[in-house]
Amino acid sequence: MQNSSHSPYRFHALLARLTEEAGRHSAKHAEFTLHSHFQPIFSLAHRRVVGHEGLLRATAESGKAVSPYTVFASARSESEIVLLDRLARLLHVSNFINHPVEHQWLFLNAEPNAFIHAGKYGPFFAELFDHYQLPPHQIVIEVLETAIDDNRLLGHAVEYFRELGCLIAIDDFGAGHSNIDRIWRLKPDIVKLDRTLITEASDNREARHILPGLVGLLHEAGALVLAEGVETEAEAMLAMESDCDLVQGYLFALPSPSFVEAQDSDETFNSLWNHFDERVKHEIEHNQTILIPYTQAFNDVAQQIREGREFLDATQSFLELGLALRCFLLDAEGRQIGRHTTQFAQASRSERYLPLLDTEGAVWSRRQYFRQAMKRFGEIQVSRPYLSLVNADYCVTLSLGMQINQAPCVLCADLLWLSENEDTDL
Structure with a gap:
């Protein structure tokens, strides 16, 4: 040393x-x-x-x-x-x-x-x-x-x-x-x-x-x-x-x-933040516009279920929308109640993930969309994009905490998510 x-x-x-x-x-x-x-x-x-x-x-x-x-x-x-x-x-x-x-x-x-x-x-x-x-x-x-x-x-x-x-x-x-x-x-x-x-x-x-x-x-x-x-x-x-x-x-x-010097970078950052703010604003406006028919239809599904209509019938019109993947219902512990309803045109993409397709009884309480719906009961929530475990689609989930037969539940719907620069978008 x-x-x-x-x-x-x-x-x-x-x-x-x-x-x-x-x-x-x-x-x-x-x-x-x-x-x-x-x-x-x-x-x-x-x-x-x-x-x-x-x-x-x-x-x-x-x-x-x-x-x-x-x-x-x-x-x-x-x-x-x-x-x-x-x-x-x-x-x-x-x-x-x-x-x-x-x-x-x-x-x-x-x-x-x-x-x-x-x-x-x-x-x-x-x-x-x-x-x-x-x-x-x-x-x-x-x-x-x-x-x-x-x-x-x-x-x-x-x-x-x-x-x-x-x-x-x-x-x-x-x-x-x-x-x-x-x-x-x-x-x-x-x-x-x-x-x-x-x-x-x-x-x-x-x-x-x-x-x-x-x-x-x-x-x-x-x-x-x-x-x-x-x-x-x-x-x-x-x-x-x-x-x-x-x-x-x-x-x-x-x-x-x-x-x-500090001021040497002002022009670069001004341009960068202006473009970023414009991009965020455009993305928000774009996504809100695309989401309107889905949130309206989702609200309609919730109303029909409250009125006692069968889940399969209540979700049918929602699943006819182009980006709809599936609808499902969770109990207060996040456990799926019954089978989900699926948009069959999109379901064909999931054949390689067939072992995961049946989600009856699955527990989704870890998901952010479930926690947010229970936290803000009665308000429709939109999750961040994530990879669906069911068939590996990149998706977002609409969720709504609601009472069904006096029991708290969470109604959910997955929508296909693609970026704005791809063929379709949210």
Whole structure:
């Protein structure tokens, strides 16, 4: 273990390798000159910069730009990787503190091999924070968890930085072999979604439906969600619709040696929010218009049932509407009363799910549409879109809490759900 105060891995030894010109620091390592670039990270809700990611830039002796990968690939040992990693982070911090960035985060990428050996080569980070009087909670350590196979070492390294007071971010989540179970164990403060998740959702209907659920899952785990690599307004819209908290990408700002001023992003956010608000308004109006005949017919079904008409007869006219899939009745515990009635033209789609088609006696008390109907008894509820267990249709459910023969029940109807850009819609 390298603990000597003269160790090349210690803070003051690395500090001596920095040079300053025109207010910006650079560093030398072997044949490379290292520089800092910064890319801002924005809060969608706050419409402003809340942090910057420090990005390494390097040039060879010839003056030709080389990639960070090339620089780290030149390291011949674990100790040299640690030295390079620390030098890069020191460089970013020294450039960061020269700018008025109070109450902003600095995101620092961690080289995986250096990350898992963070405490092995002396107390560099504590000395770094003390020298610059930098609060540790202003630093977000980004770790590429897919590059680290050893869960024990990964967990120890995360705890090391967390005990220092830093925030932890999982980088490039969703790329390669990201493990969702590591989210539960590592409990990161921020999860950065890999750009491929956003681009895939732009072109793939199923991915677009899944993305909000993934973001919600990460929120349930206690993490903020950052969409990285956002390059177009359409991708930004997806991040907003999926309830991402933070965004980063070329749409908002390119990496630069300089820091983005707050007002520089005003025009982008004004345009983005205006288009988002217009889209939401149009979607609400569109869906309300489409829903009118279904809610009216559903209300009519409820009235006929109250008047004593048989369930099969009462639901027949409703099921003749084009997007109607099925009607069913639940008791106060959410158990299905009898068989459901089905729109046979749509039922033909469910042959592959025949084992699930008979739902008599099934219990649906876990469903949001049941809980909302019981909570707001007497008011028609419209669920969020979800995948039907009966025949794998993407649907929404109308539900209504009502009294039948003096017993509380919930009347339900499933409607086929397709996005506005597909053949039919709600």
